[in-house]
Amino acid sequence: MQVELAEAADAPAIAELHVDVWSATYADLAPPEALERLGVAVRLPQWQAALADTVSAAGIFVIRSGDVIVSFAKAQRDPHGPMNGRGEIKHLYVSDSEQSRGLGRLLFNASVSHLKSIGAPGIALGVVDGNNRAIAFYERLGGKHIGEYVDPGPLWRSRNLIYA
Numbered sequence: 001m002q003v004e005l006a007e008a009a010d011a012p013a014i015a016e017l018h019v020d021v022w023s024a025t026y027a028d029l030a031p032p033e034a035l036e037r038l039g040v041a042v043r044l045p046q047w048q049a050a051l052a053d054t055v056s057a058a059g060i061f062v063i064r065s066g067d068v069i070v071s072f073a074k075a076q077r078d079p080h081g082p083m084n085g086r087g088e089i090k091h092l093y094v095s096d097s098e099q100s101r102g103l104g105r106l107l108f109n110a111s112v113s114h115l116k117s118i119g120a121p122g123i124a125l126g127v128v129d130g131n132n133r134a135i136a137f138y139e140r141l142g143g144k145h146i147g148e149y150v151d152p153g154p155l156w157r158s159r160n161l162i163y164a
């Protein structure tokens with residue numbers, strides 16, 4: 001399996017995988033309203049817009065198993081947000097059945113390479129407080145806990161730990 005740049009036609013598959021993995025990951029952490037409302041109808045237009053924007057699309061990566069997308073990541077500059085100007089790994093999701101096989105590391109490395117290539121002054125990401133599996137993963141990959149922020153919502157004002 002190898003990391004590839006996502007294409008515009010991948011938006012529906014990425015949106016569906018996003019909803020599946022997000023729902024499973026945050027089933028015990030997110031409020032029921034967020035779990036109910038953040039479905040494909042919300043995610044698909046977000047991914048279509050991201051993939052239609054050439055700057056944003058240059059940081060969206062997928063790994064396929066055959067023709068099926070089994071993991072994806074999105075990396076971007078964060079000029080005004082909580083990452084304080086660093087490059088941000090905004091989404092990193094691996095399908096339940098493919099976790100713990102090294103795909104997260106592959107996507108993490110591709111995201112870091114992309115952010116370095118566009119001159120990002122450091123790399124950071126937010127992880128929901130309580131997503132202990134992801135926290136252990138980022139710590140394993142060398143991340144250091146440097147701060148916190150609260151997502152503005154509107155559906156879930158989650159507390160997030162910043163790893164850099």
Ligand SMILES: CC(C)(COP(=O)(O)OP(=O)(O)OC[C@H]1O[C@@H](n2cnc3c(N)ncnc32)[C@H](O)[C@@H]1OP(=O)(O)O)[C@@H](O)C(=O)NCCC(=O)NCCS
Pocket residue numbers: 021022025092093094095098099100101102103104105106126127128131132133134136137140141
């Ligand atoms: C977090 C996530 C992206 C990790 O991806 P993954 O493919 O399962 O992780 P990998 O197999 O690439 O693991 C990479 C390294 O992290 C380590 N690691 C992964 N999960 C770990 C855990 N829970 N505890 C300790 N180490 C862990 C692995 O052992 C591996 O180290 P090694 O290569 O030295 O053995 C994936 O589990 C996932 O998609 N989770 C659900 C969505 C999510 O929470 N995304 C992050 C949102 S911020």
